[in-house]
Amino acid sequence: MSFHYWRNVGRSAKRRFLTLSNSYHGETLGALAVGDVDLYKQIYRPLLMDVITVPSPDCYARAPGESWAQHSRRMFAHMEAALAQHAHEACAVIVEPLVQCAGGMRMYDPVYLTLLREACDRHQVHLIADEIAVGFGRTGSMFACEQAGIRPDFMCLSKGLTGGYLPLSTVMTTDGVYQAFTTSTSSSTPSCTRTASPATRWPAPQRAPVSPFSATTTCSSATGRSPRAWASAPARSRTTRTWRKCASGA
Numbered sequence: 303m304s305f306h307y308w309r310n311v312g313r314s315a316k317r318r319f320l321t322l323s324n325s326y327h328g329e330t331l332g333a334l335a336v337g338d339v340d341l342y343k344q345i346y347r348p349l350l351m352d353v354i355t356v357p358s359p360d361c362y363a364r365a366p367g368e369s370w371a372q373h374s375r376r377m378f379a380h381m382e383a384a385l386a387q388h389a390h391e392a393c394a395v396i397v398e399p400l401v402q403c404a405g406g407m408r409m410y411d412p413v414y415l416t417l418l419r420e421a422c423d424r425h426q427v428h429l430i431a432d433e434i435a436v437g438f439g440r441t442g443s444m445f446a447c448e449q450a451g452i453r454p455d456f457m458c459l460s461k462g463l464t465g466g467y468l469p470l471s472t473v474m475t476t477d478g479v480y481q482a483f484t485t486s487t488s489s490s491t492p493s494c495t496r497t498a499s500p501a502t503r504w505p506a507p508q509r510a511p512v513s514p515f516s517a518t519t520t521c522s523s524a525t526g527r528s529p530r531a532w533a534s535a536p537a538r539s540r541t542t543r544t545w546r547k548c549a550s551g552a
């Protein structure tokens with residue numbers, strides 16, 4: 303979606319992604335490419351797109367006497383340099399906010415995210431927060447990004463949405479990104495799915511939620527019905543009842 307956005311606004315040179323060493327974002331080809339856990343990547347490497355990998359701010363590696371914030375600030379210099387060098391060709395930076403889970407539960411200070419948000423704005427590069435593992439209270443706040451007081455351009459959510467009862471994921475984005483699709487002459491809008499089924503189309507503009515994020519794409523369930531459809535379906539099956547329970551927060 304970030305790549306597509308930049309094309310829609312006439313910046314087609316922006317086609318690369320920046321990521322952190324030790325990161326994990328999944329194992330479909332695009333997600334695997336922006337991750338950095340060799341165990342998963344090794345065999346598929348010939349198929350993966352080329353990404354720019356920046357050293358992780360992992361605070362386990364901080365110098366003796368150095369605070370988490372000092373270490374995270376110091377490590378941000380690598381990101382700043384990479385952004386300065388690659389902004390003209392970069393769509394987005396993708397991070398797991400605060401905790402790199404699959405990479406060994408490596409953690410860093412929220413100041414890194416604050417600096418990253420500011421630098422992404424300055425360099426005109428999107429910030430993607432993969433909160434699939436840390437969202438929904440796993441780090442103490444509802445979303446990890448809140449601890450840095452930032453709002454990403456894209457937020458990926460999954461597991462915590464249903465607590466694992468259903469395969470359900472969503473990508474949230476800003477009104478600015480959303481508008482670049484609704485006003486574009488581009489022939490397609492993102493409509494793919496990561497959860498084994500055709501996804502819902504983008505909602506019509508007048509029905510789009512506005513704050514703090516606009517729900518945009520990849521809302522789907524195992525059967526291809528949208529969450530809205532699930533919530534309003536007759537309570538015939540056990541799965542439907544489970545969804546209703548999740549949707550109502552029970």
Ligand SMILES: Cc1ncc(COP(=O)(O)O)c(C=O)c1O
Nearest residue numbers: 326327328329398432434435460
């Ligand atoms: C941070 C993060 N991103 C992405 C994924 C991939 O999610 P999925 O397996 O649903 O593709 C995971 C899975 O553990 C994850 O921890």
